[in-house]
Amino acid sequence: MLQKKIRVKPVVSLLATGLLVLNTAISFAATSELSLDESITLALQNNPSIKMALADKDKAFWGIKETEGGNMPTVSLGSSGNRSGAEGAASNDSFNTSLKVNWPLYTGGRVEGLVDQAKSNANIASVGVEKVKEQVRLDTTTAYFSVLQNNNLIKVNQETVNSLTEHLKNVKAQYEVGTIAKSDVLRSEVELANAQQNLTKAQNAYDVSVASFNNIIGMPLDSQNTMKDDLAYVQYETSLEDSIQMALQKRPEIIQSQDTINAAKAGMKVADSGKMPTVAVNGTQGWSGSDFPGDKSNWSVGVSASWNVFDAGVTNSKIKQAKAAMDKVNEGDRQTRTGVELEVRQAYSSMKEAEARIETSKVAVGKATEDLKASQAKYYAGVGTNLDVIDAQMSLTQADTNSxxxxxxxxxxxxxxEKAVGIGVE
Structure with missing residues (x-):
């Protein structure tokens, strides 16, 4: 019995240690510190939109291989068998087997045009991956800053609640000694209740932003992460004109638009091929007879050419369609370039407007802080009003929120x- 007890203790100790390590690992996994760059890396790894874009890229690549096969020889093997007979006579078996080879030598440029189209489509799909990545970077960055913003708003509203709670204590103390009216107490209680509601709203907004952030980076929605970075001001150095020029060179939409033009040009080449002759080499090796695959051999090798002299205007109609498609993509390219420039200008203008507000909001916070202290000092000295203190507190809360x-x-x-400019495009 003593030996059994001695053996059990190490096992229990080992299990307890294992559970402790497991719980620690789970706690560490549930809560982690994330920088903005780390968050973007997670999003790029886990976001399903990127995986779908990569699948489209692979599909487009195999589309090239498919069209390139149009210039390669094809081999087909066929066989047929028949049994026939009449009443009172023996049945007859016959088999025919053939091996055929066909190799297009010239298609009037049709296959080459289809290959060029497939390559342009593959480039569009490849650039599409970068386009999706850029959007994921922006979505992650916006979500990251949203969490930081709402976390800071919680702090502001908590400070407001703390300040109004302390103020209410002082108001009640003065009311008890008869130096102020009951209305001051009631007004202070109302303002404190309103501040507590705003704090609750801020907490809810924070929780929603955290869940949205986790969804973007591919983590469980209830994960609690500590953000390493904070809302800070880092100046954007590039001028508007340089930003526009960079966007017109790097934006995936611009590159895709050019590939669309190339694909339309190839489409015109395909349409024109209907006016040209086609040439192919073909050969056949055959066997026929009563025994499978056949005991009699025959073969043939030849060159075939065809030229569609009159097709009732079908080819001409296809050429007109291809030209109309070319005109459309040219207009689309101009529209895309204008849209990219407009997007850069809008983002740049909005950024500059917010940049100007950063400095003015700092000044407002400083002034509002001084005003609150002065209002509190006057009120507690009996020469100010409760309304002055509450207004000053609300002004400070608003100034902090604006900042x-x-x-x-x-x-x-x-x-x-940066997304509009294409700074992150590889």
């Missing part, structure tokens, strides 16, 4: 500008 909003707007619009 946080300005930083958030600046960083988000800066991220939109």
């Amino acid at each position: 946080i909003q300005a930083l958030y707007d600046y960083n988000v619009n800066k991220a939109k500008l």
Whole structure:
């Protein structure tokens, strides 16, 4: 019995240690510190939109291989068997087997045009992966800053609640000694209740932003992460004109638009091929007879050519369609370039507007803080009013909120500008 007990203790100790390590690992996994760059990396790894874009890229690549096969020889093997007979006579078996080879030598440029189209479509799909990645980067950045913004707003509203709670204590103390009216107590209680509601709303907004952030980066929605970065001001150095020029060179939409034009040009080549002759080499090796696959051999090798002299205007109609498609993509390219420039200008303007608000909001916070202290000092000295203190507190809360909003707007619009410029495009 003593030996059994001695053996059990190490096992229990080992299990307890294992559970402790497991719980620690789970706690560590549930809560982690994430920088913005780390968050973007997670999103790029886990986002399903990127995986779908990669699948489209693979599909387009195999589309090239499919069209390239139009210039390669094809081999087909066929066989047939028949049994026939009449009443009172023996049945007869016959088999025919053939091996055929066909190799297009010239298709009037049709296959070459289809290959060029497939390559352009593959380029569009490849650039589409970068386009999706850029959107994921922006979505992650916006979600990251949204969490920071709402976390800071919780702090502002909590400070307001704390300040009004302390103020209410002082108001009640003065009311008890008869120096102020009951209305001051009631008004202070109402303002405190309103501040507590705003704090609750801020907490809810934070929880929603955290769930949205986790969804984007591919983590469980209830994960609680500590953000390493904070809302900060980092100046954007590139001018508007340089930003526009960079966007017109790097934006995936611009590159895709050019590939669309190339595909339309190839489509015109395919349509024109209907006016040209086609040439092919073909050969056949056959066997026939009463025994499978056949005991008599025959073969043939030849060159075939065809030229559609009159097709009732079908080819001409296809050429007209291809030209109309070319005109459309040219207009689309101009529209895309104008849209990209407009997007850059809008993001740049919004960023600059938020940048100007950052400094003014800092000044407002400083002035509002001084005003609150002065109002509180006057009220507690008996020469000010309760309304002055409450108004000063609300002004400080609004100034703090405006400061946080300005930083958030600046960083988000800066991220939109970088996406519009194509800074992250590889």
